[in-house]
Amino acid sequence: MSACVSAVAAPAWAHGLEPIAVEFRLLGNDAAVEAIAWRRGDEIYAAAETLRALGISASTNQSEPSPLSDIAGLSYRFVEADQAVEITCASACFAHQRVRAADPEMTPLQVGVGGFLNADLVATYADEGGGQVSGAFDLGLFRPGGRGAIAWLMGAEAGALIRLDTAWTFDRPNARQSVRLGDALAPATASGAAFRFAGVQWGTEFAVDPSFVPFPLPTFSGEAAAPSVVDLYINGALQTRQRVDAGPFDLTDTPVIAGGGVAQLVVTDALGRQQNVTAPFYASPSLLRAGLTDFSVAAGATRRNFARASFDYGDAFALGAYRHGVTDWLTAEARLEVSGGASLVGAGLALARPTLGEVNVRVAHSETRLGDGQSLGMGWAWQGARFSFAIDAETTSDDFSRLGQEDTARRRAQGTIGWALGRYGALSLAAASQETTAFERVETWSLGFAPPAGRLGALAINALHVDDGEQAFTTASVTFVRPLGRRGSASTAVQSDADGISVRARAQRATPAEGGWGWRIGAAQGETRRWEAAAALRARAFEARLEAAHAAGADGLRGQFESALVWIDGATMIARPIRDSFALVDVGVAQIGVLHDRRLIGRTDQHGRLLVTGLRSYDQNRLGVSLDDLPIEASIAQDEVAVRTGARSGVRVDFAVAEGRAGEVRIVDENNDALPEGAVLVRDTDLARFPIGGDGRAYLSAVVGISTLVAEAYACRVVVTSQALDEVEPLRCVR
Incomplete structure (x- = not known):
């Protein structure tokens, strides 16, 4: 009979390699890992998981050990006496780190079951018009997974109720999406306008996840020769501080202001050695992160005469809007509208670069019964700490039409420029021109200057010129605002226009958030005299304000009262x-x-x-x-x-x-010796802790019924009742 011997076959890569148990030491990083290594002659081989445990770059798909000499930037020596491999690693051999500068932890979403009814009542009286009462009402319902709303207005005429919105919304925070049934608002995009409608809408809703920033945040890269602290400065101000291990790193999701700026990374190791890295950046909320999609799909009927009629709807329509982050610096969008004999298709591109700023281009083509139309627009903007500008222009053909816009401007152009002048203040200039399909043209120019006013307050000088082709007017004003305490302010303004010079003065104090009174008084002297006074009260169950004014020999009063009936989880x-x-x-x-x-x-x-x-x-x-x-x-x-x-x-x-009783007790052990000062008693019912002072005395609070106190480090227990607080005898702590 033959003998059979079974053995586990060694993998092919193990032939000629000698396994040894060693300690891998990463010099300069205080990192050490005990693991199996392999040796062939003077060459040492290590498994990928061992290298990753040391922070050294290694392939995640590699199944066989690697010779250490093949790793770029790595040198080593084998210490026979210690059975150790001492490794010296340059930054190139370390694994690349991605460190998030901001990673807020969010608690789980909690929504009760209930509703509320808001009431906003307004009463007015004027010498010429008499008295009127109007109001607005808002009913809200909510439960986990959805919420509903019904809103309506009450006009000045008796019984004149006008419905505003009726809708039920399903939010999906994990997907950053929302579904809405009923009245809704179609989104505005570069090639399409926002408009009200009734129907169904499904799309992206970034607002349900406030911790998420949809636009690309700059990533700053650097290298650390040893474990270090990285300080990030944006335009000279410290924004975040993070710890990194040795090796190359990327600092992502850094909190920055919108626009352009300069970032400085300061890398400091344990010995205080520093290295600085400076890089420009540009952050634009108009863009989407690479790979991120923002979409909206809607269908229904357009809403007409909102706030004037309850059920006035137009043609049926369907809409699709889509935006996608192609890269972190380029976002593309498309839009399609179809409605009763009319349609629109549009597209746009937006990009942002540190040396260029923001640029956008959009085009659209519409078809209606009256003919075809086109629209072309583009814009360029730069927003910086000391200088900003923005220009935007759009032209459309006569027959171009968008849903939600009955009178589309044929040509429109606008531009703004702003300078931060340091100790000299700030200067701004704006201009706009618009021509409608009726060939009506309006041009507007404005100039603003805010010189420094120090601790006295804020000073603003403004000028405005408007020309609509038939008449033109120019105004200039100087306004000074001074704070009065935490919630108050006083302001004075002098204005000059075609009617002469007028002076206005006002003082006010806002109502406190926790409740209380606020007020406002003001007066104006010019072509007409005017004075006004107002008082506001924020109470626990309502908010109210009363205003009085006198102008041109007539008096007026206005009172407003707002409150809500709330019910939630059985409470009203x-x-x-x-x-x-x-x-x-x-x-x-x-x-x-x-x-x-x-x-x-x-x-x-x-x-x-x-x-x-x-x-x-x-x-x-x-x-x-x-x-x-x-x-x-x-x-x-x-x-x-x-x-x-x-x-x-x-x-x-x-x-x-x-709530319960409170008092002092004396605690002794089984030998009637007082428990030592510094010992701590822990109550079993709520884990409350009570330190013991001199002579074994402890002050107990919230004593209700019967509870057990455990003396830490003494392994004894004492039973306490509320009646024990009245007893003179000490309480015994038994094992």
Whole structure:
């Protein structure tokens, strides 16, 4: 009988290689990895995963070890006595790093179930016209996954109600998309206009992800010979600081201002050695990141006489708009409109370069029953820290037509120039010319100068000239604004025009965010005399303002009242008008200060609740409570939470405030010896910590019912009840 011997066959690359267990040491980086190496003569081979663990560039698809001598920029020596491989690596052999300058962590989206009804009532009275009452109403409904809205106006005539919008919206934050059913607004693009319609719309919605920047942010590259700190300066101001390992790196998603500028990278290693890299950049919100797509598809009927008629719709239509980032410096777009005997197709390109600025070109062709038409436009802009300019021109043929634009300008041109003059202030010049299909032409010129005014305030000098072909007028003004405290300001303006010289003065104070009074007073002297006064109140459940004015011998009054009925997750209350997102904060204790982004926004009512309005939809909002307002016997698990909710939606935020008794107790061990000073007791119910002072005494708060305290580092427990706070005898901590 023959004997059979089985063995695992070695891979082909292992023939002639001797496996050895070594320690790889990367000199200068304090990096070491214990791994299997292979040796053939004086050559050392290492696996790809070993190289990557050291931060050395290695192919992710490589299955066999590489000879170290084949890696560019790497030298090594084998220390036989230590069974170690000491590696010296130039920057070329390190793996390329991509470091994000900004990577915010977003909390999960939270949306409650509920709704709100906004009411905005306005009453006016004038000597000549008498009194009138009008209003606007806005009903919003929301739940996880969608939200609805119905808005209407109440005219001055009794019973005159006009519907504005009716829609249900499904937002998809993870896909940065939105679907809307009902009344909507078609997007404006380079070759098409925005217009109102009723139907269905699906498209990109970057607003549902505020942490994402859709336009390309500059990437700055550098090299570090050793682990270092990288400081990024934009136009001389520090923007971010990041740590990098040795080797080449790319700093991506850097926060920069729109326009052109100069970036400086300062790389500092542990020994304080620095290297500087300077590079120009240009960031344009008109572009999309490479590979990113922005689209919108809509179909329905165009809306006519918005805010004047409830159900006045025009022809049916279908629309598609598409933008795509071809590269980080070039974005292309296309648009197609089809509507009842009319159609439009358009295209455009936009590019931005540090040495050129922004350039855009767009073309469009339309076909209607009246004929075909074309449109051609282009623009060029540069926005810098000290100098900016923008020019844009568009020409169209007589029969060109766009959805949403009944009177398209035949020719239009405009330009602006701005200079930052340093200690001399700032200067701006603007000009515009437009000619309509009716051959009406309007030209406008404006000049602005803002000299420095120091701590006194702000000074502005402006001039305006308008010529419509039939008549022309020119005005010039000087305005000075001085701040008054945190929320107030006073201004004075002198204006000269064809009617003579007029002088205006105004002082005002804004209502505080947490609630309170605001006011405004003003007067003008010129061709006519005018004075005005206004008071505003922001209360817990409403906002109100009253205005009075006198001009040309006539008096007028205007009063406005805004409030909202809100219901969310079973709770109903009256609150300030809901204009975006909101949160119902429930503390459970009355008169506790509530903070929004660490700024006092109001105090809880008698039920311990406060409706916080003005949250940024889909963005991270920090809500907290003022610990100084809590009773001393109360405890709270956390005094601040991060909240993120949808547009025109609400969320309920409960702060677990536990009320109970508070008092001092004395803790002893099983030998009746006081627990030493510095020991810490941890409560099992809420993990609250209580330090022990002299003679084993500890002050306990929020004691409710029965709980157990564990003495850290002493492995003993003490049972505490609210009645124990009244006892004279010490509490025993037993094992």
